[in-house]
Amino acid sequence: MSGTLRVSVWRGAVAGHLQSYEVPRHPSQTVLDVVTHIQRKIDPTLAYRYACRVGMCGSCAMTVNGVPRWTCRTHVDKVAAAGRLELRPLRNLPIVRDLVTDMRTFFDKWERAQGHFEGAATKTDDFARVAPDSPARQAADAGIECIGCGVCYAACDVVSWNPDYLGPAALNRAWTLVSDVRDTNSVERLRAIAGDAGCHACHTHMSCTERCPKHLSPTASIAGLKRAVAKAALQGKL
Amino acid sequence: MRSDTVLWIAQRASAAVLALCVTVHLLTIVYAVRGGLTAAEIFARTRGNAGWLAFYTVFVIAVAVHAPIGLRPVLTEWLGWRGRTREWFVAAFAVALLWMGMRAVLVVCR
Numbered sequence: 453m454s455g456t457l458r459v460s461v462w463r464g465a466v467a468g469h470l471q472s473y474e475v476p477r478h479p480s481q482t483v484l485d486v487v488t489h490i491q492r493k494i495d496p497t498l499a500y501r502y503a504c505r506v507g508m509c510g511s512c513a514m515t516v517n518g519v520p521r522w523t524c525r526t527h528v529d530k531v532a533a534a535g536r537l538e539l540r541p542l543r544n545l546p547i548v549r550d551l552v553t554d555m556r557t558f559f560d561k562w563e564r565a566q567g568h569f570e571g572a573a574t575k576t577d578d579f580a581r582v583a584p585d586s587p588a589r590q591a592a593d594a595g596i597e598c599i600g601c602g603v604c605y606a607a608c609d610v611v612s613w614n615p616d617y618l619g620p621a622a623l624n625r626a627w628t629l630v631s632d633v634r635d636t637n638s639v640e641r642l643r644a645i646a647g648d649a650g651c652h653a654c655h656t657h658m659s660c661t662e663r664c665p666k667h668l669s670p671t672a673s674i675a676g677l678k679r680a681v682a683k684a685a686l687q688g689k690l
Numbered sequence: 691m692r693s694d695t696v697l698w699i700a701q702r703a704s705a706a707v708l709a710l711c712v713t714v715h716l717l718t719i720v721y722a723v724r725g726g727l728t729a730a731e732i733f734a735r736t737r738g739n740a741g742w743l744a745f746y747t748v749f750v751i752a753v754a755v756h757a758p759i760g761l762r763p764v765l766t767e768w769l770g771w772r773g774r775t776r777e778w779f780v781a782a783f784a785v786a787l788l789w790m791g792m793r794a795v796l797v798v799c800r
Binding site for chain 2: 643646652655685686
């Protein structure tokens with residue numbers, strides 16, 4: 453692999469422009485490698501965010517040729533048609549500068565969706581025993597590997613139309629907790645995630661499921677929440 | 691929010707009713723247009739028929755429930771319209787659908 457990659461990178465905040473760079477190509481080069489090359493070798497003022505470089509931390513997501521992706525695990529070969537890359541910050545989030553977005557609304561929505569565990573057991577209790585093949589455990593397992601990268605949130609059209617919408621990641625998190633048999637806050641959580649800004653706003657476009665780098669299906673989690681909310685409402689619990 | 695959940699259940703339930711109603715309606719159309727279609731022929735089948743009156747009454751009610759609930763997010767997502775005025779508009783739309791639909795049903799079936 454040799455040659456040069458032509459890379460356009462968003463510079464500035466909401467008002468900004470695309471700036472072009474030429475970056476040497478290498479075998480197994482990732483998009484994050486490209487951004488790092490620009491910042492270290494060409495323009496040290498470029499702002500971007502990363503930490504682990506191995507697909508665990510969820511901090512390096514950007515819009516790559518119009519598609520939200522985790523850049524550390526995205527190979528240039530797979531996405532740079534005709535040797536061109538266009539890099540922008542994630543959609544649906546305020547831009548701080550260049551490729552860095554302000555993730556506060558994204559994580560605030562996890563809190564609004566009551567995305568924290570509440571249990572009844574104390575440290576003197578024995579470990580909870582949850583059968584790995586039980587339906588609730590399997591439902592929680594299906595969504596638990598979220599790394600909070602924000603790719604699904606950027607991919608979601610409903611978020612762009614309805615900024616109050618909690619979004620796929622927060623709802624997926626809520627579903628893993630609703631499915632957790634040890635959790636004691638399910639009814640409150642279902643109240644928090646029902647409604648126009650919650651699970652009922654999802655149109656099942658499945659962009660989140662299509663783009664999730666961990667191959668989770670927030671769409672399925674949201675469908676589970678719709679069923680759980682309906683069941684709770686019919687039982688008079690909401 | 692409880693009201694949104696009730697609306698969601700109502701929309702799902704009305705969708706199930708509509709799936710059946712639309713199927714029956716389309717099959718009736720296919721059956722009725724064999725050999726041409728006249729007003730007299732339609733009235734002969736529907737006038738004074740309590741079965742068709744009941745069927746189309748259920749159909750109209752299901753539409754009047756289903757369509758306005760679906761319109762709510764469209765108004766918010768496309769026009770940014772939310773709050774009480776949106777709910778009044780949607781309620782008025784439901785009443786208009788019910789009124790126009792039942793008016794037609796009563797003319798055809800009574």
